[in-house]
Amino acid sequence: MAEEQNKAQAEEQVELQQESEQAENVAEGVVEGVVEGDAGDSAEPDLAAQLEAARQEAADAKEQALRAAAEAQNVRRRAEKDAENARKYALEKFAADVLVVADNLDRALAAADTENEELKPLIEGVELTRKAFVDALARHKVEQIDPAGQPFDPEFHEAMAMVPNPDVEPNTVIDVMQKGYTLNGRLLRAAMVVVAKAAE
Template sequence: MMEKEQKPVNKDEEKLEDETKTSVTKETVETVLEEENSAADQASDEKEEEQQQSLEEQLNLANNKINELEQKLEESENRYLRLQADLENYRRRVKLDLEASEKYRAQSLISDILPVIDNFERALQTKTDNKEVNSILKGVEMVYKGLLEALKKEGALPIEAVGKDFDPHFHQAVMQVNEENYASNIVVEELQKGYVLKDRVLRPSMVKVNE
């Protein structure tokens, strides 16, 4: 059997082949590394994007919570201001009521006394020559003046009427007359005395008014 003839080995070809294999292997490794780096970069980008989205979601939730708390705080402040205003109004009303109560504390009593004063005035209009009656009338007049003084101390005063312009706030016209000595709308006669308690009319004067 004949032995197969061996071709002579070309060293240059072997070297070229080795270099080619090395180059291919290196390129393959570089490609693999590039792909791995690219995948890693992509994964990193995706992770960073997910983290960014997560941060944005957390930020949105935080902003929503802040807005909700700010709204509740504003509502609480408005409610507090309303309550404070209501409290101030209540205090003011109580103060005014107390002041009015103190200012007009004698109104009911004075209103009850006025008819008695009217009777005193009618009694004092009595004219007589009887000394005993006149003596009694002097005692009545002293009591009458004492009542008027007591009313004055409480701020109750008679309303001026005769000769004054008719004022519906203080005068009650029960009759109209035509008097030449008086101008139009002037009170010419007082039929019943009116009284005021400080700045409040207890009762108006009953008067005759000139046309």
């Protein structure tokens, strides 16, 4: 991709140089015509008009060259931004697919009987597995959204229900049904939450 960009930039520079040279050649040709032409009174206004036209054409060619250079710079910036986004969000689909693993580990821990002594080693193993999995996601910029007790944010939270609760401020997340995730700050999956509302 970098080679294609460099090739396109080189071609644009060659085109700009050719346009500039053509404008200079036109201006030089007109000036030579003025010098070599008939010095009679009838020819002077015609030569002056040709010179002015050549100057205008050179100015137009210069303006076109500047516009082409600006457009080339904009294309290069857009290509760089697209390449950066491709790098930052390359894992988006994969990360979205593996979030179900974290969800299932959360469900397993929620359903586990913590009072049963025989299950404690198994529960600890699941907890360690879940922690290792979440840490691995975090190393690749996949961050967890666990908004319990925070104000509801429609950008990152999805309200599944609103429940009257006089003990907390209205519009506060009181329960998280499913945690959300972001990838490099971009929402990957919204957190599914229960939100408090004012008592009726």
